Amino acid sequence: MPSATSTKEIELIIEHTGGGSGGGSLPPAGGNGGGDGGGGGKKPGKGQPSSKRYFTGMAVGIVSILMFFMALASAFLVRKGASGDWGPVRIPTLLWINTAVLLISSGTLELARRRLAKEDGAGFKTYWLLTTALGIGFLIGQVVAWRQLARQGIYLATNSASSFFYIFTGAHAVHLIGGIVALFYVARRNFSEANVTRSVAAEVTSYYWHFLDALWLFLLALLYLGK
Amino acid sequence: MVSYDDGANSHPSAEAGFLSRVLFSTHHKTIGLQYMWLALGSVLVGMVLSALLRMHASWPDTAIPFLAGIENAPEKYAAMRLLHGSLMVFFVLTAAPQMGFGNFLLPLQIGAREMAFPGLNRLSFWMTSASLGGMTSAFFLQPDQGLNVWVASASVFCLAGLFSALNFTTTTIELRAPGMTLPRMPVTVWAWFINAILSMLIFSVLLAGCCALLSDRLLGSDFFSTTAFLAKQPQNLVREGSLPILWQRLFWYFAQAEVYVAMLPCFGFTTHLVATFSRKPVWKERLVVLALCGVGVVGFCVWGYHMFATGMNPYAPLVFAVLASSLGVPAAFLLASWLGTLWNARLRLTTSMLFAIGFISLFVAGGLSGLFLARHDLARASVSEDFVIGHFHLVMGVAATFAILGALFFWFPKMFGCRLNETLGKLHFWMTFAGVYAIFMPMHWLGLLTQSHLFAEQQRVALASAGASIRTFVTVATIWTVSAQGLFVFNFFRSLLERNNVEPDNPWAATTLEWSVGSPAPEDSFGSTAPEVYRGAYEFLAEDGNDFAPQHLSAEQLTQERH
Numbered sequence: 038m039p040s041a042t043s044t045k046e047i048e049l050i051i052e053h054t055g056g057g058s059g060g061g062s063l064p065p066a067g068g069n070g071g072g073d074g075g076g077g078g079k080k081p082g083k084g085q086p087s088s089k090r091y092f093t094g095m096a097v098g099i100v101s102i103l104m105f106f107m108a109l110a111s112a113f114l115v116r117k118g119a120s121g122d123w124g125p126v127r128i129p130t131l132l133w134i135n136t137a138v139l140l141i142s143s144g145t146l147e148l149a150r151r152r153l154a155k156e157d158g159a160g161f162k163t164y165w166l167l168t169t170a171l172g173i174g175f176l177i178g179q180v181v182a183w184r185q186l187a188r189q190g191i192y193l194a195t196n197s198a199s200s201f202f203y204i205f206t207g208a209h210a211v212h213l214i215g216g217i218v219a220l221f222y223v224a225r226r227n228f229s230e231a232n233v234t235r236s237v238a239a240e241v242t243s244y245y246w247h248f249l250d251a252l253w254l255f256l257l258a259l260l261y262l263g264k
Numbered sequence: 265m266v267s268y269d270d271g272a273n274s275h276p277s278a279e280a281g282f283l284s285r286v287l288f289s290t291h292h293k294t295i296g297l298q299y300m301w302l303a304l305g306s307v308l309v310g311m312v313l314s315a316l317l318r319m320h321a322s323w324p325d326t327a328i329p330f331l332a333g334i335e336n337a338p339e340k341y342a343a344m345r346l347l348h349g350s351l352m353v354f355f356v357l358t359a360a361p362q363m364g365f366g367n368f369l370l371p372l373q374i375g376a377r378e379m380a381f382p383g384l385n386r387l388s389f390w391m392t393s394a395s396l397g398g399m400t401s402a403f404f405l406q407p408d409q410g411l412n413v414w415v416a417s418a419s420v421f422c423l424a425g426l427f428s429a430l431n432f433t434t435t436t437i438e439l440r441a442p443g444m445t446l447p448r449m450p451v452t453v454w455a456w457f458i459n460a461i462l463s464m465l466i467f468s469v470l471l472a473g474c475c476a477l478l479s480d481r482l483l484g485s486d487f488f489s490t491t492a493f494l495a496k497q498p499q500n501l502v503r504e505g506s507l508p509i510l511w512q513r514l515f516w517y518f519a520q521a522e523v524y525v526a527m528l529p530c531f532g533f534t535t536h537l538v539a540t541f542s543r544k545p546v547w548k549e550r551l552v553v554l555a556l557c558g559v560g561v562v563g564f565c566v567w568g569y570h571m572f573a574t575g576m577n578p579y580a581p582l583v584f585a586v587l588a589s590s591l592g593v594p595a596a597f598l599l600a601s602w603l604g605t606l607w608n609a610r611l612r613l614t615t616s617m618l619f620a621i622g623f624i625s626l627f628v629a630g631g632l633s634g635l636f637l638a639r640h641d642l643a644r645a646s647v648s649e650d651f652v653i654g655h656f657h658l659v660m661g662v663a664a665t666f667a668i669l670g671a672l673f674f675w676f677p678k679m680f681g682c683r684l685n686e687t688l689g690k691l692h693f694w695m696t697f698a699g700v701y702a703i704f705m706p707m708h709w710l711g712l713l714t715q716s717h718l719f720a721e722q723q724r725v726a727l728a729s730a731g732a733s734i735r736t737f738v739t740v741a742t743i744w745t746v747s748a749q750g751l752f753v754f755n756f757f758r759s760l761l762e763r764n765n766v767e768p769d770n771p772w773a774a775t776t777l778e779w780s781v782g783s784p785a786p787e788d789s790f791g792s793t794a795p796e797v798y799r800g801a802y803e804f805l806a807e808d809g810n811d812f813a814p815q816h817l818s819a820e821q822l823t824q825e826r827h
Contacts, residue, residue: 090380090438097433097464101426104468112476112487194484204476204485 088237095241099248102212106252109208110259113201117263124196128261129185135178136257142171143250146243153236162224165239168246169220172213179210205256209249216246290382293785295389296368297679302393303360307665308753310351313344315746322739339407346414347403352661353522354421355396360668361529362463363392363428366456368679370432372778372785373453375441375795375816380434384427391424415478422471425463432460441777443797448815450776450801451539451546454553455532458560463525465564470518523660524563530667531556531598534620537670538605540774541617543812545802547604551597558594595631599624614772615689619670622697623663629701630659633708651711658704669693669752677767680760681784688755692748699745706734706741773812776801780816 117123149164183203186192193203219242228235289295319328320341367385371378379385398417402410436457440449449457476487539546546552602624611617633655676684713731770779777795778785795816803813813822 090434093437094380094430094434097430101430101464101468104465105472108469108472109476112472116487193479194486197486200476200479200485200487204479204487208475 088233091233091237091241092244095244099244102248103252106205106208106256109201109204110256113205113259113263116197116201124198126186126191126198126202126260128257129182131178131182131185132257135175135182136253138171138178139175139250139253142168142175143247145171146246150236150239150243153239161239165220165224169217169224172217172220172246176210176213176217179206182206202260205260209253209256212252213249216242216249219245288386290378290386291787292367292371292379292382292385293787293789295385296364296366298389299359299364299367299392300679302396303356303364304756306351306355306359306396308749310348310356311746311749313348313351315742317341317344317348318739318742322736343403343407343410347399350399350414350418351396353526354399354418355392356668357526357660357664358425358522359392361526361533361664361671362432362456362459363389365533365668365671365675366432366529367428368785369675369778370435370453370456371439372678372781372789373450373776374436374439374444375777375790375797376435376439377789378439379431380439381431385431388424388427388431391420391427395421395424412478412481415474415481419471419474419478422467422474425467426471429460429463429467432456433464436460441795441797444815445797447550448797448800450532451535451549451552451556452529452532454556455528455535458556459525459528462521462528462560462564466518466521466525470515473515473518521563523656524559526660526664528556528559530623530664531559533667533671533674534602534623535598535605536776537616537620537674538602538624539802539804540674540772541612541614541620542605542609543612543804544605544609545800545804547601547607548597549601549800549802552601555594555597555601558597559591562591562594592631592635595627599628614673615684615686615693616670616673616772618690618693619666619673622693623666623670625697626658626663626666626700629705630655630657630663634659649711650707654704654707654711657707658700662700662704666696674772675778676759677771677783678778678785680763681767682759682763683767683771684759685755688751692751692755695748695751696745699741699748702741703738703745706738710734710738770814775803775812775814777815780814 145164146168149161149168152158152160152164183206186199186202191199191202193200223235223238223242226235226238228238231238286294286298316328319326367379370376395417398413398420402413402417404410405413436449436453476485479485480487535546535552606621633651637652637655673684673689676682710731713727713734767783769781769783771783772779777797780795781789781791796818797815798818799813799815801815803815805811805813817825
């Protein structure tokens with residue numbers, strides 16, 4: 038669900054930017070359109086004409102990250118189909134719990150953004166930090182899952198299936214660390230001097246976070262169905 | 265419009281220290297020029313390398329500097345070829361037209377003060393430099409270590425390319441001046457924009473491939489390694505060339521599109537220069553933009569035709585052959601537009617225009633042999649290294665270099681405030697133009713000669729001796745062409761040092777926004793006023809050839825200027 042809203046919003050932004058060049062004739066499209074109350078703090082018009090670039094940049098960046106994982110996924114499928122030496126990796130049960138943790142974190146992120154829209158700073162902080170904590174929890178869970186596999190004697194170098202398992206989970210973890218840094222940044226930064234509002238920063242970060250969430254579901258399905 | 269762009273506030277003043285002025289400046293013009301210097305250094309080294317390689321191939325017994333003892337170390341020769349290719353493809357053909365000219369000119373041409381993410385731009389430049397350092401040092405290391413360093417450097421370059429492409433895309437979408445609608449964008453901007461989108465997609469793929477390959481080499485993972493894989497294969501599949509198929513697939517996915525990454529901005533330059541010096545609007549401008557999009561889309565899809573030799577699904581080659589041949593369609597549109605613009609025009613044959621026309625000539629000559637290579641059956645029958653080398657050097661290497669030189673002669677006043685010497689420039693053009701044809705055309709013949717097993721023994725002997733003399737001819741032509749570049753280097757540095765032909769703001773009577781500011785373009789580009797755009801990018805009035813309508817002048821301002 039969260040990923041669906043975010044893509045819809047990204048499409049909105051792209052649509053808007055594609056046609057809009059009349060010197061800010063339209064207010065920036067954004068979270069308001071999605072009906073989830075996010076992005077309420079964005080001022081339309083002259084105050085912050087430059088915040089749109091962060092949405093566009095994030096949309097473009099997401100496409101490029103997606104392409105990175107698609108390349109690996111196609112390599113995975115080709116390699117799997119091409120060889121008889123495929124020794125599938127049994128997915129540790131812990132991964133399902135991690136998945137739940139990550140999904141919940143997307144929910145708390147949206148709750149935090151709702152609080153921010155209602156100008157409830159304390160509520161925002163609570164949910165935002167909860168999201169961060171859940172994100173870190175997911176990462177710790179992933180590390181534990183890797184160690185479980187290692188104890189079963191399944192390493193990166195064991196066979197190509199395990200190589201792909203580690204590179205998918207590892208690359209996703211690296212991107213998630215970036216997301217956690219962004220979460221900290223939005224929580225800690227003093228936005229009074231910045232040229233974006235906290236809600237814009239929170240909204241852009243939320244797209245990234247929901248994207249990683251959806252990406253994880255895709256990777257898990259790939260690893261589970263393609264084992 | 266006080267906070268028109270945040271980047272504008274972060275300019276270091278002229279009094280700032282060397283570090284903040286040069287190393288940490290996030291200003292787009294500074295960064296663009298730094299990319300240009302990086303490319304200039306790389307192209308000179310790469311060119312000397314190519315001459316040394318040719319000399320070694322022709323006269324293996326002669327002692328050649330840097331190549332001493334190479335008979336005992338064939339891997340050194342391979343490393344040298346790799347260095348030549350990496351320098352030319354990554355740091356000249358990718359860096360100069362897109363990151364160099366693009367960073368300098370894109371914000372000026374769309375009326376923005378800065379790129380969308382100046383800090384990211386700076387980071388991307390330093391990553392490019394780091395990658396250049398890595399690839400160069402890989403040459404001096406042992407082959408095994410050297411390859412690791414090379415692959416790591418390629419990954420860093422991919423990241424740099426991705427950041428840069430992110431910047432270009434966002435800047436073009438978000439920071440256009442009021443009135444700069446999509447149809448009014450100069451074709452150069454279109455080319456950079458489409459190119460950035462294409463780069464966004466393909467550099468991710470190469471990055472994924474590099475990560476996996478590096479992990480194979482360093483951590484012993486099993487993405488591309490083939491021992492276990494081969495043991496399970498039927499014997500007929502295990503033949504030379506079929507081993508690293510997966511790596512090839514990922515690599516060529518990138519590399520085939522990379523050709524278009526180098527070419528797209530050059531198409532933009534050529535269109536721009538041809539229109540400006542023909543004093544006519546671009547013929548069928550919308551079709552040109554569509555053709556550029558077409559090159560991007562098809563270029564993205566044709567990676568597979570490099571896989572013909574490697575045992576794919578039998579239908580795949582056909583599909584890719586159709587796709588590859590269909591690149592001829594947008595290319596033909598572009599060609600038609602250039603010729604249509606040139607038709608009946610009063611040409612101003614400046615050096616810049618000569619290079620643009622030279623580009624068209626080389627592009628057609630090189631592109632035609634590409635059609636043979638796109639046919640998978642023909643390619644298998646006739647392909648040999650020399651033919652392929654001749655083809656892609658002509659169409660990608662040399663043609664793109666001509667477009668870059670044309671653009672450099674054109675925008676030099678905007679970059680440095682003075683003009684390159686036209687007489688020297690024209691001499692340089694003709695020497696280079698003759699030289700490159702003399703190098704690469706015979707290479708096509710050489711490629712065909714190697715099919716000599718089809719002939720009888722006697723003919724084969726005759727062909728072999730003909731081949732040897734052609735090779736020598738090619739090498740002599742290479743030395744000639746490389747020496748001719750000395751003229752350019754002399755011209756370049758003399759103009760920079762003397763700066764005696766100081767230019768008016770708009771020496772070529774061009775229409776786009778960058779010519780509305782001073783020469784060289786001032787630090788704060790458009791000053792305190794935000795530019796506005798009133799018309800399309802190529803409003804030349806052909807009747808008298810002198811009249812033109814700059815994009816930043818409204819109809820009233822234009823009538824005032826004329827009286």
